[in-house]
Amino acid sequence: MSNLLIAVGTVYGSTIDLAEEAIEVLAAMGHSAEMFMDFQTNQLNSDSILLIMTASTGMGDIPDNLMGFYCDLLDEKPDLKDQRFAIVGLGDSGYDYFNGAARRLNELLLELGAQPVAETLLVDANEHPDPAEPIASWLATFNAY
Numbered sequence: 001m002s003n004l005l006i007a008v009g010t011v012y013g014s015t016i017d018l019a020e021e022a023i024e025v026l027a028a029m030g031h032s033a034e035m036f037m038d039f040q041t042n043q044l045n046s047d048s049i050l051l052i053m054t055a056s057t058g059m060g061d062i063p064d065n066l067m068g069f070y071c072d073l074l075d076e077k078p079d080l081k082d083q084r085f086a087i088v089g090l091g092d093s094g095y096d097y098f099n100g101a102a103r104r105l106n107e108l109l110l111e112l113g114a115q116p117v118a119e120t121l122l123v124d125a126n127e128h129p130d131p132a133e134p135i136a137s138w139l140a141t142f143n144a145y
Contacts (some may be wrong), residue, residue: 001030002049002142007039009054009066009101015090018131019053022088025136037065041072046082049117049142052105053088053135060100073108080114086142088135092125099123118142 004026008019016037023033033051036043044050057063062070087109089102099122106120121138123131 001032003045003047004031004033004049004051004142005039005043005045006033006035006051006053007066007069008035008037009052009063010037011055011057011063015053015055018088018090018135021132022051022053022135022139025139026142029139029142031142039066039069041069041076041078044078044080044083046084048084050083050085050109050114051088052085052102053090054101054105055090056095056097056099056101060095060097060103062101062104066101066105070105070108073112078112080109080112083109083114084117085109085114086116086118087120088138089120089122090125090131091122094126 006019019035026033087102087106089099091099118141128134
């Protein structure tokens with residue numbers, strides 16, 4: 001099965017709880033996963049799947065604890081053709097920049113050549129007050145990797 005590196009972007013901490021739940025779901029499926037609160041580009045590993053789970057802040061901005069990773073990717077422009085990734089965005093469609101952080105990270109990773117293993121999941125708090133359910137269903141697609 002796969003090893004996942006879970007980079008968490010959070011403002012108020014709820015994404016941490018969801019990442020911990022995701023680790024349990026993935027473990028039950030036979031995968032291993034490790035959570036990072038301050039993920040760095042030197043932690044990328046082509047043998048692992050990078051799973052970014054992030055909320056958005058302000059005008060669709062990337063949370064502070066994930067901004068350094070995003071900025072380093074912009075500055076370093078590494079060739080990520082061998083890096084597999086997936087993204088879960090947590091947001092509220094009542095805001096103009098719904099899931100802006102997840103969308104920006106997805107765009108940049110694709111631009112750098114990273115390979116998505118699943119369609120980006122954009123969870124809307126208006127539709128799913130408990131985002132754990134759609135995340136668990138989405139994670140089931142990881143059995144193919």
